[in-house]
Amino acid sequence: MRYELLDKPDFAMVRVTFDQPGEKMVVESAAMVARSTAMAMETNMRGGIMAAAKRKLLGGESILQNTFTSTQPGETLYFAPAAEGDVEVLELDGSYPILMSSGALLAGGPGVNLDTKWGGTRGFFSGTGMFLLKAEGTGPLFFSCYGGLHVVDVGPGGYICDTSHVVAFTAGLNYNVQSVGGLKSLFFSGEGLVCNFQGQGRLWMSTRNPSSLANFIQPYRRVKRSN
Amino acid sequence: MEILPLTPAGYFIQNAAYIASSPDVNVETQTGGFKGFFSGAGVFILKATSQQAGQVLVGGFGGLQELHCDGNLVIDTGHLVAWDATLDYKIAKSGAGWIASWLSGEGLVCDFSGQGRIWIQSRNPGEYGQTVGRALPPRKG
Numbered sequence: 001m002r003y004e005l006l007d008k009p010d011f012a013m014v015r016v017t018f019d020q021p022g023e024k025m026v027v028e029s030a031a032m033v034a035r036s037t038a039m040a041m042e043t044n045m046r047g048g049i050m051a052a053a054k055r056k057l058l059g060g061e062s063i064l065q066n067t068f069t070s071t072q073p074g075e076t077l078y079f080a081p082a083a084e085g086d087v088e089v090l091e092l093d094g095s096y097p098i099l100m101s102s103g104a105l106l107a108g109g110p111g112v113n114l115d116t117k118w119g120g121t122r123g124f125f126s127g128t129g130m131f132l133l134k135a136e137g138t139g140p141l142f143f144s145c146y147g148g149l150h151v152v153d154v155g156p157g158g159y160i161c162d163t164s165h166v167v168a169f170t171a172g173l174n175y176n177v178q179s180v181g182g183l184k185s186l187f188f189s190g191e192g193l194v195c196n197f198q199g200q201g202r203l204w205m206s207t208r209n210p211s212s213l214a215n216f217i218q219p220y221r222r223v224k225r226s227n
Numbered sequence: 228m229e230i231l232p233l234t235p236a237g238y239f240i241q242n243a244a245y246i247a248s249s250p251d252v253n254v255e256t257q258t259g260g261f262k263g264f265f266s267g268a269g270v271f272i273l274k275a276t277s278q279q280a281g282q283v284l285v286g287g288f289g290g291l292q293e294l295h296c297d298g299n300l301v302i303d304t305g306h307l308v309a310w311d312a313t314l315d316y317k318i319a320k321s322g323a324g325w326i327a328s329w330l331s332g333e334g335l336v337c338d339f340s341g342q343g344r345i346w347i348q349s350r351n352p353g354e355y356g357q358t359v360g361r362a363l364p365p366r367k368g
Contacts, residue, residue, distance in 0.1 A: 006349065007290025013349035015292075029332030030354055032321075033306045034347055037299030037338065043322060043331040066331050078347070080306075082354040084289065214362035221363070 001025075001109075003140060005087055009148050012087035013080040014107070018070035027079050027107040029062035036075035042067045054116050067110070081106055081144035088149050088168075088204060090141045097136035097171040100143050104167050109139025134171065143168055147208025154197050163193045164209040173201035228286040229293075229308075229346060236312040237276035240285055244308040244348075245273050249281035274312065285309045287348030288355070294347060300339045305351035311343030 001023045003016045013033060016025055035041070043064050045051070053063065068077050081087065090098060092112060099117065108114070117132045135141050145167040152159055154173055163177060175197045197203060231238055233252060240254075248254055257272040275283045285291075287308045294300065296314055304318065321333035328334060339345060 006292060011289030011349045013290060013292065029330075030334075032303055032333050033349070033351075034294060034300060034302040034345075037301050037340075039301075041322060041331065041333075043327055062332060064330055064332065066333070078292075078294075080289070080349050080351075082351065082358040084350065084355075210359065210362050213359065217359075218363060 001140075003089060005089065009086040011080075011084055012144070013078060014087060014089070014142055016077045016079075018075045018077070019073055021071050021073065023070045024110040025068050025077060025107055026065050026110060026112075027068060027077075028105060029064045029066060031079040031081060031106060032066060032068075033078035033080050035068060035077045036070075038071045039075050039077065040069040040071060042069070051115075079107055079142075083146050083210065085144055085146045085206065085208075086149040087142060087144045090143075092135065092138050092141050094136070094138045097134055098141060098143075098168055099132045099134055099171055100168040101163075101166050102131050102133065104143040104145060105133055105135070106142040106144045108135065108141045111137045111139035112141050113137045136171075143204075145204070145206035146210045146213075147206045150205050150207055152203045152205065154199065154201050154203055156200075158199075159197045159203060160194050161197065161203060161205050162209070163195050164211060165205045165207075166195050167204040167206050169197065169203040170201035172199055173203065174198045228284060229291050231283045231285060231309065231346075233275065233277045233281045233283065234311065234313075237274060238283060238309050239312055239314075239316070240273045240275055240283065240309040241307050242271040242273055243352075244285045244287055244346075245275075246284040246286050248275060248283040249277070251279050252277040252281040252283060254283075276312075283309075285346065287346070287350075288352050289348050289350035292347050292349065294345045296339045296341065296343050296345055298340070300345065302337045302339065302345060302347060303333060303351060304335045304337050305353050306347045306349075307337055308346040308348050310339065310345040314339050314341045314343040314345070316340075 006013045043066050112135050115134045117134045175195050254273050254275045257274050316337050316339050319338045320328035321336045322328040322331050
């Protein structure tokens with residue numbers, strides 16, 4: 001199985017070329033763009049209904065995933081996220097799990113296991129859904145973000161990132177969610193909550209966040225007059 | 228954006244993707260044959276043909292990719308931009324049945340067969356609207 005990231009970074013799309021029959025790719029619902037006709041598509045809930053419901057409610061992922069299975073060599077599959085933004089792929093080797101913020105998952109190999117992880121009460125109230133999806137196992141893991149992806153290697157000094165800009169990070173990092181500087185700044189600085197990372201690891205953050213876009217668009221929307 | 232030099236067979240173009248064409252290019256709306264193209268993204272399909280040399284400009288949402296259909300290919304209708312008129316196409320459910328198609332979230336797909344090129348866009352306007360729309364407060368009225 002080979003994969004390429006096309007149209008990076010603003011409207012990234014993934015092309016997977018299968019080398020052997022029976023190779024699988026598990027893709028989030030509605031993300032498929034195109035595929036070879038003979039390829040088998042199966043819709044299912046990974047890990048059963050309870051695990052899927054938990055992922056949907058807590059991790060922001062679609063309940064259902066589509067599993068594409070190749071039937072002959074050379075078949076191709078294209079998939080892309082819904083919003084504009086970048087896509088990154090990591091080749092998981094089992095040595096380090098990846099934590100992703102809700103909605104970041106795009107696709108994974110069949111050997112990648114997903115579980116939700118509680119992001120702490122602070123995160124719960126931030127509205128950014130700091131529930132995290134934990135991906136472990138082996139195989140490729142594709143995640144997407146809104147805007148561009150920026151990589152930060154977190155060292156001993158730690159690092160602070162706005163919660164709504166956190167896309168993914170290696171599980172070796174410790175984090176806690178906190179307000180920037182007390183309650184006052186929570187309401188007045190517009191920064192809201194940040195994620196304070198400690199330890200050694202890598203952090204992927206997005207250069208834009210969708211709720212800022214929504215806030216930006218909102219005043220320009222037409223309002224229906226009542227009379 | 229892509230400039231397509233006209234071929235003898237011409238092109239089929241999703242209406243929102245059409246931008247411009249040379250004056251002698253004949254662009255007409257496809258009716259009849261293309262039944263039930265209700266993807267929500269592009270309702271009409273245009274056919275561009277010309278007796279002489281000419282060009283058509285098409286654009287898409289996101290990046291444009293040129294795919295080569297050699298035999299069979301399935302494309303999500305929301306990602307279609309244009310394709311060679313040499314290709315046969317039909318709109319089909321993405322899964323085995325209506326329920327499976329709906330559950331898969333892919334909805335309708337375009338089933339191509341034959342030889343030719345297909346241009347796709349890397350984003351689906353309908354899906355984009357749904358994603359951004361969810362973040363907006365409800366509209367009044």
